[in-house]
Amino acid sequence: MADDVNVTGMVESDPTIALTDRGLAYGDGLFETVLLRDGVARLWDEHCERLSQGAQRLGFEAPSRAWLDALPGKAPAGEHVLKITLTRGSGGRGYRPPLPAEPRCYWQFIPFTPMPERWVQGITVRLCRLRLACQPVLAGIKHLNRLENVLARQEWQDDTIAEGILLNDRDQLIEATAMNLAWHDQGRWWTPALTECGVEGTLRRALIERGHLSVADHAPLSRLLNSQSACLFNSVQGLWPIVMCHDADGHDTPGQWRIDEAVRCLQREAHTLLGHPPVLSTS
Structure with a gap:
């Protein structure tokens, strides 16, 4: 997977998303919600593999595993959910996807309390x-x-x-x-x-x-x-x-x-x- 996928990160506040982003306009993308405990991700291999397989199915690249592996360690202490949202990015004409795509990846850490x-x-x-x-x-x-x-x-x-x-x-x-x-x-x-x-x-x-x-x-x-x-x-x-x-x-x-x-x-x-x-x- 490519290391040069566009990435925009957020920790506490919503990111600025372009109105032309195909994830916003068409739902053209993927997401993962990962349980973290003190920066350690549970079922991390399974989440990364599903994200990669989903991107392959949709026809654009996911971030490299090395890039993804750096995300959990950015989390604050305690229990959190890491939400990763990967879109095809902007471009294309109507429903026609851009070639090549320039994917964007957003992430956030959400405090989690189980029930x-x-x-x-x-x-x-x-x-x-x-x-x-x-x-x-x-x-x-x-x-x-x-x-x-x-x-x-x-x-x-x-x-x-x-x-x-x-x-x-x-x-x-x-x-x-x-x-x-x-x-x-x-x-x-x-x-x-x-x-x-x-x-x-x-x-x-x-x-x-x-x-x-x-x-x-x-x-x-x-x-x-x-x-x-x-x-x-x-x-x-x-x-x-x-x-x-x-x-x-x-x-x-x-x-x-x-x-x-x-x-x-x-x-x-x-x-x-x-x-x-x-x-x-x-x-």
């Missing part, structure tokens, strides 16, 4: 009305076009609902609005295949590679609702057990789960990867 009560007590979720469109070219990468997630999250304002479950336009389970999804059934943890839409989370990837998660190619909603236990997770928040699921109208509760040892076991694996403390209580 341990959700680790311990679990969460309530709801089913979303919105269906994710299938687009294999964009599937898996963390691109800037997140309007589907925004519209899905707009469906509820009840703070007791932690997340919304998203299906695709063929009613197959995909993910939550900002987290990956897994369910436990017949002695195995399953997570939906993301070959047509959805974000391949870095924690999801690490758990699959270590043999803790299996990928389900066929994932109708019934697989979740009939499972023994279920959870949501990402590389910042860790793992939240699901205890209840409401329908899209908030009237019915098609799914309820207990927080069993299978959940706690997967949570320990996830939190070890992230450096989060173990959960000592199930009350």
Whole structure:
């Protein structure tokens, strides 16, 4: 990857972004959110590789690994999230991209406080009305076009609902609005295949590679609702057990789960990867 990618950094305030930046105008870019603890990045290899793969998919260059490796050490002490935003830059005519592109990379450090009560007590979720469109070219990468997630999250304002479950336009389970999804059934943890839409989370990837998660190619909603236990997770928040699921109208509760040892076991694996403390209580 090129070392001469244009870079604009910010620490506390918003950067000045050109109105011609294609990331602003078209969502033509990528982003990563990385958990940092005293300047040490968790799942850093996975984040850098996803950013590189996403840039390759979109057809422009990411910063070099050496340049990226210098970012976490710039963080203040304590827990932070490093947000990296990479755009194609400015130029081109209309939707036609410039050749060659001159990418821009912005970053910021955001103080982070986890929500341990959700680790311990679990969460309530709801089913979303919105269906994710299938687009294999964009599937898996963390691109800037997140309007589907925004519209899905707009469906509820009840703070007791932690997340919304998203299906695709063929009613197959995909993910939550900002987290990956897994369910436990017949002695195995399953997570939906993301070959047509959805974000391949870095924690999801690490758990699959270590043999803790299996990928389900066929994932109708019934697989979740009939499972023994279920959870949501990402590389910042860790793992939240699901205890209840409401329908899209908030009237019915098609799914309820207990927080069993299978959940706690997967949570320990996830939190070890992230450096989060173990959960000592199930009350």
